[in-house]
Amino acid sequence: MSNIPSFLGKPREKEISYRIFTDLQLDSLLSPAARKILAFPCGSDEILRRQEFFKLLYSDERIFECVKNSISALNAYQTAFGVWDASSVPSEKCYLFIKLLEEYLKVCSALSEFDGFGSIGTEIADYFNSDFMMSRRTKMAQSIKNAKIILSRVSTYVFTYGEHSQVSKYNAPHTHYEYGAALFAKLGLTTPEKRKMNGKVHITLSNGITELFGNEYYRVSALLNPYQSINFRELFIYVRELNFYKEMKAFCEKVQSYGIPTCFPRVSANKRYVCRDLYDISLIVKECYDIVPNDTWFDKDRIFFFLTGANGGGKTTYLRSVAINLILFLGGMPVFARDADIYPFSSIYTHFPKDERFAQTGRLHEEMIRTKEILGECDNDAFILFNETFSGTDDKKGFELLLETANELKERNIGGLYVTHFHEISDTSFPILGVIIDKDDENRRTFKISLKNDEKCSYAHDILVKYGLDKASLEKRG
Amino acid sequence: MLDILYKDELSLASAGKMSKRAIYHLCLDKSLQLFFPDLKRANSFFDVLTKPLTRKDDIKFRQDIFGDFLENDGLFTTLNGTFERFKEARDSHNRSKSTAIGGAVSSGGSLGIVCSTLQMNALFLKRALLFVRELAKVLEKAELKSEGLIRVRDDITELAFNENVPEAIRFCAKFEGYTIYKNTDYKVEINSDGAISSCSAIDDIYVKYAVTEAKGLFSFFKKPKEEEEKGYALIPDVTADFYSNLVSGALSELSRAFESWGDQIYKKYLSVYNQLYFYEIGLKYISRTNHYGAKTVFPVITDKKGFKYTDLYDMLLVFRDQSVNRITPNSLSVDSNKDGVLIFGDNGSGKTVFLRSLACMQVLGQAGLPVPCEDAEIYPYSSIYTQFSEGEKMFTKGNDAGRFEQEVSEIAEMIDNLTDNSLIILNETFQTTAYEEGAIGLCDILKYFTSKNVAWILVTHLTQMRDYYSNNDAYFMRTDGAYKVVPEI
Numbered sequence: 004m005s006n007i008p009s010f011l012g013k014p015r016e017k018e019i020s021y022r023i024f025t026d027l028q029l030d031s032l033l034s035p036a037a038r039k040i041l042a043f044p045c046g047s048d049e050i051l052r053r054q055e056f057f058k059l060l061y062s063d064e065r066i067f068e069c070v071k072n073s074i075s076a077l078n079a080y081q082t083a084f085g086v087w088d089a090s091s092v093p094s095e096k097c098y099l100f101i102k103l104l105e106e107y108l109k110v111c112s113a114l115s116e117f118d119g120f121g122s123i124g125t126e127i128a129d130y131f132n133s134d135f136m137m138s139r140r141t142k143m144a145q146s147i148k149n150a151k152i153i154l155s156r157v158s159t160y161v162f163t164y165g166e167h168s169q170v171s172k173y174n175a176p177h178t179h180y181e182y183g184a185a186l187f188a189k190l191g192l193t194t195p196e197k198r199k200m201n202g203k204v205h206i207t208l209s210n211g212i213t214e215l216f217g218n219e220y221y222r223v224s225a226l227l228n229p230y231q232s233i234n235f236r237e238l239f240i241y242v243r244e245l246n247f248y249k250e251m252k253a254f255c256e257k258v259q260s261y262g263i264p265t266c267f268p269r270v271s272a273n274k275r276y277v278c279r280d281l282y283d284i285s286l287i288v289k290e291c292y293d294i295v296p297n298d299t300w301f302d303k304d305r306i307f308f309f310l311t312g313a314n315g316g317g318k319t320t321y322l323r324s325v326a327i328n329l330i331l332f333l334g335g336m337p338v339f340a341r342d343a344d345i346y347p348f349s350s351i352y353t354h355f356p357k358d359e360r361f362a363q364t365g366r367l368h369e370e371m372i373r374t375k376e377i378l379g380e381c382d383n384d385a386f387i388l389f390n391e392t393f394s395g396t397d398d399k400k401g402f403e404l405l406l407e408t409a410n411e412l413k414e415r416n417i418g419g420l421y422v423t424h425f426h427e428i429s430d431t432s433f434p435i436l437g438v439i440i441d442k443d444d445e446n447r448r449t450f451k452i453s454l455k456n457d458e459k460c461s462y463a464h465d466i467l468v469k470y471g472l473d474k475a476s477l478e479k480r481g
Numbered sequence: 482m483l484d485i486l487y488k489d490e491l492s493l494a495s496a497g498k499m500s501k502r503a504i505y506h507l508c509l510d511k512s513l514q515l516f517f518p519d520l521k522r523a524n525s526f527f528d529v530l531t532k533p534l535t536r537k538d539d540i541k542f543r544q545d546i547f548g549d550f551l552e553n554d555g556l557f558t559t560l561n562g563t564f565e566r567f568k569e570a571r572d573s574h575n576r577s578k579s580t581a582i583g584g585a586v587s588s589g590g591s592l593g594i595v596c597s598t599l600q601m602n603a604l605f606l607k608r609a610l611l612f613v614r615e616l617a618k619v620l621e622k623a624e625l626k627s628e629g630l631i632r633v634r635d636d637i638t639e640l641a642f643n644e645n646v647p648e649a650i651r652f653c654a655k656f657e658g659y660t661i662y663k664n665t666d667y668k669v670e671i672n673s674d675g676a677i678s679s680c681s682a683i684d685d686i687y688v689k690y691a692v693t694e695a696k697g698l699f700s701f702f703k704k705p706k707e708e709e710e711k712g713y714a715l716i717p718d719v720t721a722d723f724y725s726n727l728v729s730g731a732l733s734e735l736s737r738a739f740e741s742w743g744d745q746i747y748k749k750y751l752s753v754y755n756q757l758y759f760y761e762i763g764l765k766y767i768s769r770t771n772h773y774g775a776k777t778v779f780p781v782i783t784d785k786k787g788f789k790y791t792d793l794y795d796m797l798l799v800f801r802d803q804s805v806n807r808i809t810p811n812s813l814s815v816d817s818n819k820d821g822v823l824i825f826g827d828n829g830s831g832k833t834v835f836l837r838s839l840a841c842m843q844v845l846g847q848a849g850l851p852v853p854c855e856d857a858e859i860y861p862y863s864s865i866y867t868q869f870s871e872g873e874k875m876f877t878k879g880n881d882a883g884r885f886e887q888e889v890s891e892i893a894e895m896i897d898n899l900t901d902n903s904l905i906i907l908n909e910t911f912q913t914t915a916y917e918e919g920a921i922g923l924c925d926i927l928k929y930f931t932s933k934n935v936a937w938i939l940v941t942h943l944t945q946m947r948d949y950y951s952n953n954d955a956y957f958m959r960t961d962g963a964y965k966v967v968p969e970i
Contacts, residue, residue, distance in 0.1 A: 086674070090675070092675070094671075094675055095674070095675030095676060096675065097675060098671070098672075098673060098674055098675025098676075099674060099675050101673070102673060102674060151673075154671075158670060158671040158672075159668065159669070159670050159671075160668075160669055161666055161667065161668055161669070161683065161687075161688055162666075162667045162669045162680075162727065163665055163666050163667075163688060163690070164665045164667075164719060164724045164728070165665050167690075167691055167715060168715070168716050168717065168719045168724075169690070169691050169713045169714060169715050169716060170669075170713065170714050170716060171688060171689050171690075171691075171712055171713035171714075172689070172712050172713070173668055174687055174689075175668065175683045175684065175687035175688075176687070177683075178668050178681035178682060178683050179656075179681065179682045179683065179684070179735055180681045180682070180734060180735050180738060181681070182652070183652060183735070183738055183739070183742075184738065186645060186648060186649055186652060187649065187738075187742050189643065189645040190640060190643050190645055190646065190649060191640065192741075192742045192745050192746070193741070193745070194738050194741065194742070195737055195738060195741045197679065197734050198734065198737075199672070199678050199679070200676075200677050200678055200679055200680060200730045201672075201674075201676050201677075201678070202676060202677035202680070202726060202727060202730060203676060203677070204671070204675065204676065204677060205719065205720065205723040207716045207717070207718040207719050207720075207723075208716055208719065208723070210716065211714045211715070211716035212671075212714075214714040215713065215714040
């Protein structure tokens, strides 16, 4: 079990399903490695810890340099480890171990540079600058130096092939190649630079070399022995972690280049998901850059909404914007909005229609099973998004199932959004969002989502919430 | 790089321009076709003509080389023959390498390929060194006066008689017979990854070999352990594959070095050989022209613009008739006091022949070649442009212009690229429209040429030109009915 500090801390154990990322098109925007990290939502402490680091990454060029340098050092280190690990030839393994130690030192040095960069950076740097690590690094550097001096004396020898193949010490004044180069230079001709070979040393040859230079190899092995017990693999974790930050920074900058804002949401203690101008960045996959932002109004009293409205009005887009930004928030990343205040929900679930390719059951049956599974699996702190669930049956039956689901969510106080064409929902007490259509302009789709007037709630309050000036928001600001 | 076409780096940079179309207009391709062994050489020759030299010294550079070839009987043939043999040796070397690779691949031996290639590269390098010596001897025998050939001789002599050449030849000979069965000692170097970074063959005289004890009567007596290091260690289980890979690497590098040394010599002198074709064609042209009864002279290069020559023949007619007996030569002496030259005359009276011979003289003269006349003086124009009345161009996408428009477009392109001190040769331009309109348009263009310090000669049926130009502005000439062009009074 590793004891080294982490750039990502400890997320929750419950994993967001891969299918959710595909439903939201996030698989097209993020690498599998980043997706894997975002699949584990964090609690408030870890969100704040990551936010602090990410903010610094954004604002301080030095920290980004540190990240890049560390990644570069780690990549070289990983390669060195792989080559060393794969080698089975003693003389070669000796050289490769020195190379591995050199790369190890470079990684330690790069990681110790994070000192002062937030709590994460300080924790990492403290570890690599600790007395134990500094002592190890100093001794290791000296051992490497001495070992290299010894090996430099034994890196050249003569190989003879024949009835009695042998290796012997090299004492010749020149090779044929060197002699020819010097001779033809006198005629004004240049000699091409010798290409480097990269030939593996045969095990028998290795045995010959170590016998020929037995004393030297013994001294080198004595210098390197103390470091064999190091758990070299434990540093690999940083490759994944730092690449995640690097990728997310590049990703955010790319999205920002289309004029889309980012912000670090405040972490709410109460259940809420209130944003101003939230964007669905998955539209970028479709090369749609003129994205209409929308607000969200999920709070303590209305943590679950239905969303109805005209086809093609932006319902699914809205749903995706809610889900994608929530995943980013729970991963400690910025969200694509002007302002946000979000509760660290325990997990996210989506229920999107599937292609009708079920072997045994019909669409409705499959949807019912999936809904049941989600509700069975999630805790009351989860956030669930339904996209036209139960539309695969008649109005009556579908609406019944919808109400049944909504009532359970309400009862358990689970947050979520349900996109539906069942307009009968307006007759219930559930809060409802609607799509705004410009009727004066041939029913033009504005892609704006609003609270429905017939919800009978105060419009003034919503405005206050939108700008973070409602009572709850003000209290939180302090 | 050794160069026998251009005196120095500035020669090509300062050369003018002439379109390939001008070669066609002036029938140079047709006139000289007899002398081209192949299309590639023809194109290379015309490529030189399309870069007219503009500096007196550059033209003289080529004239002098022709002079050396003309004065040293057999020099060109011997020199060219020596180069051809060298090129043949090179081609043969390349063919042998391909065959060796093919053979070795079929027998599955990569070490065999490397070893054969090393032998062949060493052999070719030896041949290259011997070729240089032969070439040096040929050039040393000749009495050279031209800067170009003296430069080549000096360069070749310096290498050929370098004191290290005999040792270099011996070194090559050593590897001509190199075999992996006899030569088996290699210096091996290990890099920081513990891998073999270099492997090079060495002489066995520097190697300390293991002493293997013969089993005899007293073999049960063991030798006491030596205190000092043995200096070697036996490795009994080395596989043939490992040996093959290691040695292939070592010999490949040595082989590559031999190849590079041979290439450097070959390419250096190949550039001379590749330029000899120009003189080959030039010498054939001189010889044949003289044979048909026309004298050839190297024109005097003058700083004064104009045209001055005596009894100039049209090459196309000379080579067609294979005699000058029935051909009328023309002479001309005009200076730059007027804007240009206007030539009128009846159909078939010799206007175009006159224009062509004049233009050919200019092109050949600026290329350093002699011209078929008694004497000539030429001014090195910065560029030479021609516009000859032609049939309609191909019907291709984007080309929907008629003949007149084609001509206009050609003139427009010419003007776009016009440089100071150019020469423009026009033959029956703008006769594809109403003559009056053609004449007005053409006059404006000719005056523009004059304003840009561009010389021009026009052969035309547009008599209206007389309304816009007077004898004071341009030289008016006409054909006299006996293929002579004379001043119009």
